[in-house]
Amino acid sequence: MHLIRRSVLLLTAACISGLAFAADERGSRDEAKALVDAAIEHIKKVGADKAYKDFTTDKASWTKKDLYVMVYDAKGVAVAHGSNEKLVGKDMTAVKDANGVAIVNGMIALASKGGGWFDYDWPDPLTKKIMPKSTYAKKQPNGEGFVGVGVYR
Numbered sequence: 001m002h003l004i005r006r007s008v009l010l011l012t013a014a015c016i017s018g019l020a021f022a023a024d025e026r027g028s029r030d031e032a033k034a035l036v037d038a039a040i041e042h043i044k045k046v047g048a049d050k051a052y053k054d055f056t057t058d059k060a061s062w063t064k065k066d067l068y069v070m071v072y073d074a075k076g077v078a079v080a081h082g083s084n085e086k087l088v089g090k091d092m093t094a095v096k097d098a099n100g101v102a103i104v105n106g107m108i109a110l111a112s113k114g115g116g117w118f119d120y121d122w123p124d125p126l127t128k129k130i131m132p133k134s135t136y137a138k139k140q141p142n143g144e145g146f147v148g149v150g151v152y153r
Helices: 002-024 029-046 048-057 103-112
Strands: 070-072 078-081 116-123 130-139 146-152
Touching: 029 048, 029 130, 029 146, 048 070, 048 078, 070 103, 103 116, 103 130, 103 146, 116 146
Parallel strands: none
Antiparallel strands: 070 078, 070 146, 116 130, 130 146
């Protein structure tokens, strides 16, 4: 009986440690906003084409914890995506969350009004469950579309 109790305690401790580790791997709203601002400055510095490639392929520089940069043009086409390179070049205007919220269209509209946080539900890659998510979206330097970074709430 003592062995079973000890095993349960060790398993519980391991689970709690795993949850703490997962929480440490989550980016904050402040980190997301800072990454968007850095991405916009990068676009201004190196040009859009180079920056879009960097955001999509340079994970060491443009992926922080679970945060990554995504950039969409005014028509809802992904021009850079730090999490899924296969999305680049695809029209994402039809993508909706589990509640029917048009995600990319909503972020484009928000960015066109000065930017801010856009809330929706999205599958969490850690838990595989639908979770509340917020993306900070800001207009691209060329005045079209947006640069965004999202956090799970």
